[in-house]
Amino acid sequence: MFELNSRDPRPIYEQIMEQLRKYLMTGVISENEKLPSVRELSQSLTINPNTIQRAYRELENQGYIYSIPGKGSFAASRADISDQRKAKILEEFETSSRELLFLGETAESLCKKIQSFEKDRKKM
Amino acid sequence: MFELNSRDPRPIYEQIMEQLRKYLMTGVISENEKLPSVRELSQSLTINPNTIQRAYRELENQGYIYSIPGKGSFAASRADISDQRKAKILEEFETSSRELLFLGETAESLCKKIQSFEKDRKKM
DNA sequence: TTAACTGTATTAAATGTGTTGATACAGTTA
DNA sequence: TAACTGTATCAACACATTTAATACAGTTAA
Numbered sequence: 001m002f003e004l005n006s007r008d009p010r011p012i013y014e015q016i017m018e019q020l021r022k023y024l025m026t027g028v029i030s031e032n033e034k035l036p037s038v039r040e041l042s043q044s045l046t047i048n049p050n051t052i053q054r055a056y057r058e059l060e061n062q063g064y065i066y067s068i069p070g071k072g073s074f075a076a077s078r079a080d081i082s083d084q085r086k087a088k089i090l091e092e093f094e095t096s097s098r099e100l101l102f103l104g105e106t107a108e109s110l111c112k113k114i115q116s117f118e119k120d121r122k123k124m
Numbered sequence: 125m126f127e128l129n130s131r132d133p134r135p136i137y138e139q140i141m142e143q144l145r146k147y148l149m150t151g152v153i154s155e156n157e158k159l160p161s162v163r164e165l166s167q168s169l170t171i172n173p174n175t176i177q178r179a180y181r182e183l184e185n186q187g188y189i190y191s192i193p194g195k196g197s198f199a200a201s202r203a204d205i206s207d208q209r210k211a212k213i214l215e216e217f218e219t220s221s222r223e224l225l226f227l228g229e230t231a232e233s234l235c236k237k238i239q240s241f242e243k244d245r246k247k248m
Numbered sequence: 249t250t251a252a253c254t255g256t257a258t259t260a261a262a263t264g265t266g267t268t269g270a271t272a273c274a275g276t277t278a
Numbered sequence: 279t280a281a282c283t284g285t286a287t288c289a290a291c292a293c294a295t296t297t298a299a300t301a302c303a304g305t306t307a308a
Contacts, residue, residue: 011265011266011267012266012267013266013267021223024226025222025223025226037282037283037284038283038284038285039282039283039284047267047268048267048268048269049268049269050267050268050269051266051267051268053284053285053286054266054267056284057285067283067284067285068275068276068283068284069274069275069276069283069284069285070274070275070276070277070282070283070284071275071276071277071283071284072276072282072283072284073283073284078226078227078228081227086227089220089223089224089227090220090224092216092219092220093217093220093221093224093234093237094237094241095216096213096214096216096217096220097217097237097238097241098149098241098244098245099145099149099213100213100214100217101238101241101242101245102148102149102202102245103202103205103210103213104202106242107235107238107239107241107242110217110235110238111231111234111235111238111239113217113218113221114221114225114231114234114235114238115231115235117218117221117222117225117231118225118230118231120222121222121225121226135294135295135296136295136296137295137296161253161254161255162254162255162256163253163254163255171296171297172296172297172298173297173298174296174297174298175295175296175297177255177256177257178295178296180255181256191254191255191256192254192255192304192305193254193255193256193303193304193305194253194254194255194303194304194305194306195254195255195304195305195306196253196254196255196305197254197255
């Protein structure tokens, strides 16, 4: 389910966070679904449990997952994702949009891309 | 002109890169305009010249600026920005757009934002 | 030509972050 | 009770970032 890319310069815990977000968005993981345990995932990826723990802790802070001691970690509902996290994504959206416009992309071409992203979502 | 934010967790050289890109996009710095020299900027920011040098080196690799030994560093034209850099920005745009759609934003609301960004540009 | 600028390169040391490893404690479940 | 869960802590190591001190070469103006 989870995979690591040794060429990726980002920290391992960030790679895991990104993959889990992606699985949530694409429906590979559903709301309230149980995630692999810290130890289980650390064994299957051959990395230290502390690294998984860090990824899970930050994902919980951002509202993507919730953990119950003794039971496990679970995917949260998208309504639980923190406003702080949403604000950060909006900022990335604004920054990249403005730079693409600066580079010559038109508003129309960017809007078309967004509409095609939306179509991808509806296929699920 | 340039400022550092000690609360910003990003490396200093990245903060400088982001500010220069922003100044280029907003027209604060024009094409072929001379930038502060490595030593000058390092003194005004009270940081090591090597850190400025690194920011300038990477900005040059991405095509945002060009340097002439003995003369100085200058803002490049937007046409010189590397395709690799453009591809990276497009990727950030796609990632943030898809996640915002997942979080409930509509394609229409995102397109409206882009159109307002475009209006901001035309005011310059 | 000299002096004072420019960019660039190199090496070493200090610091912070990411990661590992080992260990421990408490709650849950069969 | 045994085997799971999450969580916490500490020490050690690797690596990236930053500083510091120099050095060299091209440009420019006095």
